[in-house]
Amino acid sequence: MGKRKLIPIFALIVLLVGSLSSIYVYATTINSEYINVNDRDYTIDQLLFIGEERTIETYTGIALDDLIVKIGVSNPEKHEYTIIAADAYQKTVKWENMKNGLLTKNRESIFSDLPKSFRVRDIVKIEVI
Amino acid sequence: MEKMKLIAGILVFGSLWGFSECIIGSALHDAGLPAGAIMTGLFAVVLMMMSRMLYKQRGMQIGMGIVAGTLRLFSPFGGNVGYFICSAIAIMAEGMIFELIWYNMSLDLNELKPLKISSSMGIVTAYCCYVGGYIVTQILTPVLSSAGFHIVNLIVFIPQMLATGLLAALIGGVVVPVILLLKKLDITVKDRLYYPTTIGVSILCWFIVIANTILISST
Numbered sequence: 001m002g003k004r005k006l007i008p009i010f011a012l013i014v015l016l017v018g019s020l021s022s023i024y025v026y027a028t029t030i031n032s033e034y035i036n037v038n039d040r041d042y043t044i045d046q047l048l049f050i051g052e053e054r055t056i057e058t059y060t061g062i063a064l065d066d067l068i069v070k071i072g073v074s075n076p077e078k079h080e081y082t083i084i085a086a087d088a089y090q091k092t093v094k095w096e097n098m099k100n101g102l103l104t105k106n107r108e109s110i111f112s113d114l115p116k117s118f119r120v121r122d123i124v125k126i127e128v129i
Numbered sequence: 130m131e132k133m134k135l136i137a138g139i140l141v142f143g144s145l146w147g148f149s150e151c152i153i154g155s156a157l158h159d160a161g162l163p164a165g166a167i168m169t170g171l172f173a174v175v176l177m178m179m180s181r182m183l184y185k186q187r188g189m190q191i192g193m194g195i196v197a198g199t200l201r202l203f204s205p206f207g208g209n210v211g212y213f214i215c216s217a218i219a220i221m222a223e224g225m226i227f228e229l230i231w232y233n234m235s236l237d238l239n240e241l242k243p244l245k246i247s248s249s250m251g252i253v254t255a256y257c258c259y260v261g262g263y264i265v266t267q268i269l270t271p272v273l274s275s276a277g278f279h280i281v282n283l284i285v286f287i288p289q290m291l292a293t294g295l296l297a298a299l300i301g302g303v304v305v306p307v308i309l310l311l312k313k314l315d316i317t318v319k320d321r322l323y324y325p326t327t328i329g330v331s332i333l334c335w336f337i338v339i340a341n342t343i344l345i346s347s348t
Contacts, residue, residue: 018295
Protein backbone atom coordinates (compact mmCIF):
# COMPACT_ATOMS: atom_id res chain seq x y z
CA MET A 1 0.00 0.00 0.00
CA GLY A 2 1.40 3.40 -0.98
CA LYS A 3 2.01 6.42 1.21
CA ARG A 4 -1.02 8.21 -0.27
CA LYS A 5 -3.32 5.56 1.14
CA LEU A 6 -1.45 4.91 4.39
CA ILE A 7 -1.18 8.53 5.60
CA PRO A 8 -4.98 9.19 5.72
CA ILE A 9 -5.48 5.79 7.42
CA PHE A 10 -2.91 6.70 10.10
CA ALA A 11 -4.60 10.08 10.54
CA LEU A 12 -7.97 8.40 11.07
CA ILE A 13 -6.45 5.99 13.60
CA VAL A 14 -4.88 8.93 15.45
CA LEU A 15 -8.20 10.80 15.59
CA LEU A 16 -9.99 7.66 16.75
CA VAL A 17 -7.44 6.94 19.50
CA GLY A 18 -7.51 10.57 20.65
CA SER A 19 -11.33 10.68 20.72
CA LEU A 20 -11.77 7.36 22.54
CA SER A 21 -9.09 8.32 25.07
CA SER A 22 -10.88 11.63 25.69
CA ILE A 23 -14.13 9.77 26.40
CA TYR A 24 -12.30 7.37 28.73
CA VAL A 25 -10.57 10.21 30.59
CA TYR A 26 -13.83 12.15 30.94
CA ALA A 27 -15.58 9.07 32.33
CA THR A 28 -12.85 8.15 34.81
CA THR A 29 -11.86 11.56 36.16
CA ILE A 30 -12.50 11.68 39.90
CA ASN A 31 -14.40 14.63 41.29
CA SER A 32 -13.82 14.77 45.02
CA GLU A 33 -13.55 17.56 47.54
CA TYR A 34 -11.50 15.25 49.75
CA ILE A 35 -7.85 14.30 49.65
CA ASN A 36 -7.17 10.74 50.72
CA VAL A 37 -3.93 10.57 52.70
CA ASN A 38 -2.78 7.12 53.81
CA ASP A 39 -6.33 5.70 53.38
CA ARG A 40 -8.14 8.50 55.27
CA ASP A 41 -10.15 11.30 53.71
CA TYR A 42 -9.44 14.93 54.64
CA THR A 43 -10.65 18.25 53.31
CA ILE A 44 -7.94 20.67 52.28
CA ASP A 45 -8.88 22.90 55.25
CA GLN A 46 -8.35 20.00 57.65
CA LEU A 47 -4.93 19.34 56.14
CA LEU A 48 -4.04 23.03 56.37
CA PHE A 49 -4.94 22.87 60.05
CA ILE A 50 -2.87 19.71 60.67
CA GLY A 51 0.35 20.55 58.86
CA GLU A 52 2.85 23.32 59.48
CA GLU A 53 3.23 26.05 56.89
CA ARG A 54 6.08 26.07 54.37
CA THR A 55 7.01 28.54 51.65
CA ILE A 56 8.89 27.74 48.46
CA GLU A 57 9.63 30.82 46.37
CA THR A 58 6.18 32.39 45.86
CA TYR A 59 4.20 29.31 46.91
CA THR A 60 2.84 28.72 50.40
CA GLY A 61 1.21 25.57 51.74
CA ILE A 62 1.50 22.64 54.13
CA ALA A 63 4.91 21.01 54.56
CA LEU A 64 4.43 17.52 53.14
CA ASP A 65 6.91 15.81 55.50
CA ASP A 66 5.28 17.39 58.55
CA LEU A 67 1.83 16.34 57.32
CA ILE A 68 2.94 12.73 56.91
CA VAL A 69 4.44 12.68 60.41
CA LYS A 70 1.36 14.28 61.99
CA ILE A 71 -1.13 11.88 60.40
CA GLY A 72 0.81 9.08 62.08
CA VAL A 73 2.86 7.31 59.42
CA SER A 74 5.54 5.37 61.26
CA ASN A 75 9.11 5.33 59.94
CA PRO A 76 8.26 7.86 57.21
CA GLU A 77 11.81 7.78 55.82
CA LYS A 78 11.33 4.11 54.90
CA HIS A 79 8.37 4.79 52.60
CA GLU A 80 7.79 6.33 49.19
CA TYR A 81 4.81 8.56 48.46
CA THR A 82 2.62 8.59 45.37
CA ILE A 83 0.79 11.84 44.78
CA ILE A 84 -2.26 11.26 42.58
CA ALA A 85 -4.36 13.84 40.69
CA ALA A 86 -8.03 13.69 39.71
CA ASP A 87 -7.07 12.99 36.07
CA ALA A 88 -4.84 10.03 37.13
CA TYR A 89 -1.58 11.96 36.74
CA GLN A 90 0.68 10.68 39.48
CA LYS A 91 4.24 11.02 40.68
CA THR A 92 6.09 8.92 43.23
CA VAL A 93 8.63 10.71 45.39
CA LYS A 94 11.06 9.82 48.16
CA TRP A 95 11.02 11.03 51.78
CA GLU A 96 13.93 13.39 50.96
CA ASN A 97 11.71 15.03 48.33
CA MET A 98 8.79 15.29 50.79
CA LYS A 99 11.10 17.30 53.07
CA ASN A 100 11.35 19.86 50.26
CA GLY A 101 7.71 19.76 49.24
CA LEU A 102 4.44 21.43 50.06
CA LEU A 103 0.74 21.07 49.32
CA THR A 104 -0.97 24.34 48.39
CA LYS A 105 -4.51 25.42 49.22
CA ASN A 106 -5.28 24.80 45.52
CA ARG A 107 -4.42 21.11 46.08
CA GLU A 108 -1.17 21.33 44.14
CA SER A 109 2.22 19.84 45.07
CA ILE A 110 5.37 21.94 44.77
CA PHE A 111 8.90 20.56 45.28
CA SER A 112 11.94 22.78 45.45
CA ASP A 113 14.27 19.92 44.48
CA LEU A 114 12.30 18.39 41.61
CA PRO A 115 11.43 19.49 38.05
CA LYS A 116 8.12 21.06 37.06
CA SER A 117 6.58 17.73 36.04
CA PHE A 118 6.39 16.84 39.75
CA ARG A 119 3.87 19.63 40.25
CA VAL A 120 0.71 17.54 40.55
CA ARG A 121 -2.48 19.59 40.24
CA ASP A 122 -5.92 18.82 41.70
CA ILE A 123 -4.57 16.17 44.09
CA VAL A 124 -7.08 13.56 45.29
CA LYS A 125 -4.77 11.08 46.99
CA ILE A 126 -1.40 10.75 48.69
CA GLU A 127 -0.53 7.08 48.91
CA VAL A 128 2.07 5.78 51.34
CA ILE A 129 3.94 2.81 49.81
CA MET B 130 24.04 23.58 0.81
CA GLU B 131 26.89 25.20 2.70
CA LYS B 132 27.36 23.69 6.15
CA MET B 133 27.59 27.10 7.83
CA LYS B 134 24.37 28.25 6.19
CA LEU B 135 22.57 25.17 7.50
CA ILE B 136 23.96 25.63 11.03
CA ALA B 137 22.80 29.26 11.01
CA GLY B 138 19.36 28.04 9.89
CA ILE B 139 19.20 25.47 12.70
CA LEU B 140 20.20 28.16 15.16
CA VAL B 141 17.62 30.71 14.06
CA PHE B 142 14.68 28.30 13.73
CA GLY B 143 15.61 26.51 16.96
CA SER B 144 15.90 29.82 18.79
CA LEU B 145 12.51 30.98 17.49
CA TRP B 146 10.99 27.69 18.64
CA GLY B 147 12.61 27.94 22.08
CA PHE B 148 11.62 31.59 22.38
CA SER B 149 7.98 30.83 21.59
CA GLU B 150 7.96 27.94 24.09
CA CYS B 151 9.40 30.16 26.84
CA ILE B 152 7.39 33.32 26.28
CA ILE B 153 4.16 32.34 24.50
CA GLY B 154 3.95 28.82 25.98
CA SER B 155 4.31 30.11 29.52
CA ALA B 156 1.73 32.85 28.90
CA LEU B 157 -0.75 30.29 27.51
CA HIS B 158 -0.11 28.04 30.50
CA ASP B 159 -0.68 30.91 32.93
CA ALA B 160 -3.94 31.70 31.12
CA GLY B 161 -5.11 28.14 31.85
CA LEU B 162 -5.01 27.07 28.19
CA PRO B 163 -3.66 23.69 26.97
CA ALA B 164 -0.23 25.16 26.26
CA GLY B 165 1.56 21.92 25.38
CA ALA B 166 -0.86 20.88 22.64
CA ILE B 167 -1.07 24.40 21.20
CA MET B 168 2.70 24.86 21.22
CA THR B 169 3.33 21.55 19.49
CA GLY B 170 0.41 21.68 17.04
CA LEU B 171 1.04 25.26 16.06
CA PHE B 172 4.53 26.61 16.76
CA ALA B 173 6.66 23.45 16.66
CA VAL B 174 5.00 22.04 13.54
CA VAL B 175 5.02 25.42 11.73
CA LEU B 176 8.71 26.06 12.43
CA MET B 177 9.79 22.53 11.58
CA MET B 178 7.72 22.53 8.38
CA MET B 179 9.04 25.93 7.31
CA SER B 180 12.64 24.88 7.89
CA ARG B 181 11.99 21.69 5.92
CA MET B 182 10.54 23.70 3.05
CA LEU B 183 13.24 26.35 2.98
CA TYR B 184 16.37 24.24 3.55
CA LYS B 185 15.28 20.84 2.16
CA GLN B 186 17.70 19.06 4.51
CA ARG B 187 17.14 15.94 6.57
CA GLY B 188 18.34 16.04 10.18
CA MET B 189 17.82 19.78 10.55
CA GLN B 190 14.82 19.40 12.87
CA ILE B 191 16.83 17.33 15.36
CA GLY B 192 19.26 20.24 15.65
CA MET B 193 16.39 22.71 16.01
CA GLY B 194 14.94 20.61 18.85
CA ILE B 195 18.29 20.61 20.65
CA VAL B 196 18.64 24.41 20.32
CA ALA B 197 15.02 25.05 21.40
CA GLY B 198 15.27 22.59 24.31
CA THR B 199 18.48 24.22 25.53
CA LEU B 200 16.83 27.63 25.45
CA ARG B 201 13.87 26.23 27.41
CA LEU B 202 16.26 25.30 30.21
CA PHE B 203 16.89 29.03 30.68
CA SER B 204 13.17 29.76 30.80
CA PRO B 205 12.18 33.01 32.46
CA PHE B 206 9.00 31.93 34.18
CA GLY B 207 10.04 30.60 37.55
CA GLY B 208 12.29 27.90 38.89
CA ASN B 209 15.98 27.16 38.69
CA VAL B 210 17.90 25.82 35.72
CA GLY B 211 16.74 22.22 35.67
CA TYR B 212 13.21 23.04 36.76
CA PHE B 213 12.11 23.01 33.12
CA ILE B 214 14.15 19.98 32.16
CA CYS B 215 10.88 18.14 31.49
CA SER B 216 9.85 20.68 28.83
CA ALA B 217 13.37 20.73 27.37
CA ILE B 218 13.39 16.94 27.00
CA ALA B 219 9.92 16.98 25.38
CA ILE B 220 11.02 19.62 22.85
CA MET B 221 14.16 17.69 21.91
CA ALA B 222 12.12 14.49 21.54
CA GLU B 223 9.63 16.31 19.31
CA GLY B 224 12.43 17.31 16.93
CA MET B 225 13.58 13.69 16.72
CA ILE B 226 10.06 12.30 16.23
CA PHE B 227 9.36 14.83 13.46
CA GLU B 228 12.54 13.71 11.74
CA LEU B 229 11.53 10.04 12.01
CA ILE B 230 8.05 10.68 10.58
CA TRP B 231 9.31 12.83 7.71
CA TYR B 232 12.43 10.80 6.92
CA ASN B 233 10.88 9.00 3.94
CA MET B 234 9.00 12.01 2.58
CA SER B 235 10.42 13.68 -0.51
CA LEU B 236 12.30 16.90 0.25
CA ASP B 237 10.35 18.93 -2.32
CA LEU B 238 7.13 17.90 -0.47
CA ASN B 239 5.32 17.40 -3.79
CA GLU B 240 3.69 14.19 -2.58
CA LEU B 241 1.74 16.27 -0.01
CA LYS B 242 -0.10 18.24 -2.68
CA PRO B 243 -3.65 16.88 -2.22
CA LEU B 244 -5.30 18.56 0.75
CA LYS B 245 -6.31 15.17 2.17
CA ILE B 246 -2.67 14.05 2.34
CA SER B 247 -1.24 17.30 3.72
CA SER B 248 -3.94 17.54 6.37
CA SER B 249 -3.51 13.86 7.32
CA MET B 250 0.24 14.33 7.56
CA GLY B 251 -0.33 17.34 9.82
CA ILE B 252 -2.60 15.30 12.08
CA VAL B 253 -0.17 12.39 12.35
CA THR B 254 2.88 14.64 12.81
CA ALA B 255 1.42 16.89 15.50
CA TYR B 256 -0.13 13.99 17.42
CA CYS B 257 2.97 11.78 17.35
CA CYS B 258 5.28 14.68 18.24
CA TYR B 259 3.08 15.74 21.17
CA VAL B 260 2.30 12.29 22.60
CA GLY B 261 5.80 10.96 21.87
CA GLY B 262 7.46 13.99 23.46
CA TYR B 263 5.14 13.69 26.46
CA ILE B 264 5.96 10.00 26.97
CA VAL B 265 9.70 10.49 26.55
CA THR B 266 9.77 13.30 29.10
CA GLN B 267 7.65 11.31 31.58
CA ILE B 268 10.34 8.63 31.46
CA LEU B 269 13.53 10.69 31.30
CA THR B 270 12.65 13.50 33.73
CA PRO B 271 12.16 11.18 36.74
CA VAL B 272 15.25 9.19 35.70
CA LEU B 273 17.31 12.39 35.85
CA SER B 274 15.73 13.59 39.11
CA SER B 275 16.25 12.40 42.68
CA ALA B 276 12.76 10.86 42.83
CA GLY B 277 13.48 8.10 40.28
CA PHE B 278 11.30 6.55 37.60
CA HIS B 279 8.23 4.45 38.45
CA ILE B 280 6.63 2.78 35.45
CA VAL B 281 3.17 2.71 37.10
CA ASN B 282 3.16 6.52 37.06
CA LEU B 283 3.57 6.41 33.30
CA ILE B 284 1.12 3.60 32.53
CA VAL B 285 -1.84 5.03 34.42
CA PHE B 286 -1.44 8.38 32.67
CA ILE B 287 -1.22 7.08 29.10
CA PRO B 288 -4.98 7.56 28.34
CA GLN B 289 -4.70 11.22 29.41
CA MET B 290 -1.65 11.76 27.17
CA LEU B 291 -3.43 10.13 24.22
CA ALA B 292 -6.49 12.30 24.88
CA THR B 293 -4.72 15.66 25.17
CA GLY B 294 -2.88 14.94 21.92
CA LEU B 295 -6.19 15.25 20.05
CA LEU B 296 -6.07 19.05 20.16
CA ALA B 297 -2.50 19.07 18.82
CA ALA B 298 -3.60 16.70 16.01
CA LEU B 299 -6.52 18.93 15.00
CA ILE B 300 -4.28 22.03 14.96
CA GLY B 301 -1.65 20.16 12.94
CA GLY B 302 -4.32 19.07 10.44
CA VAL B 303 -5.07 22.73 9.68
CA VAL B 304 -1.56 24.16 9.99
CA VAL B 305 0.33 21.87 7.60
CA PRO B 306 -1.86 22.58 4.53
CA VAL B 307 -1.63 26.32 5.30
CA ILE B 308 2.17 26.18 5.54
CA LEU B 309 2.34 24.28 2.27
CA LEU B 310 0.48 27.17 0.61
CA LEU B 311 3.49 29.35 1.47
CA LYS B 312 5.55 27.17 -0.88
CA LYS B 313 4.20 29.31 -3.68
CA LEU B 314 5.74 32.42 -2.13
CA ASP B 315 9.36 33.14 -2.86
CA ILE B 316 10.86 33.59 0.60
CA THR B 317 14.56 34.21 0.15
CA VAL B 318 17.06 36.34 1.98
CA LYS B 319 19.84 37.98 -0.03
CA ASP B 320 23.17 36.24 0.57
CA ARG B 321 24.84 39.27 2.10
CA LEU B 322 21.96 39.65 4.58
CA TYR B 323 21.62 35.94 5.43
CA TYR B 324 24.16 35.67 8.25
CA PRO B 325 23.45 39.05 9.88
CA THR B 326 19.70 38.25 9.85
CA THR B 327 19.90 34.68 11.17
CA ILE B 328 22.52 35.43 13.81
CA GLY B 329 20.78 38.68 14.81
CA VAL B 330 17.38 37.01 15.26
CA SER B 331 18.96 34.12 17.22
CA ILE B 332 20.83 36.47 19.56
CA LEU B 333 17.65 38.52 20.10
CA CYS B 334 15.66 35.40 21.07
CA TRP B 335 18.31 34.25 23.57
CA PHE B 336 18.78 37.76 24.93
CA ILE B 337 15.06 38.25 25.63
CA VAL B 338 14.70 34.84 27.31
CA ILE B 339 17.80 35.25 29.50
CA ALA B 340 16.98 38.89 30.34
CA ASN B 341 13.51 37.78 31.41
CA THR B 342 15.02 35.05 33.58
CA ILE B 343 17.24 37.56 35.33
CA LEU B 344 14.46 40.13 35.70
CA ILE B 345 11.94 37.64 37.10
CA SER B 346 14.37 35.96 39.48
CA SER B 347 15.41 39.36 40.87
CA THR B 348 11.81 40.47 41.63
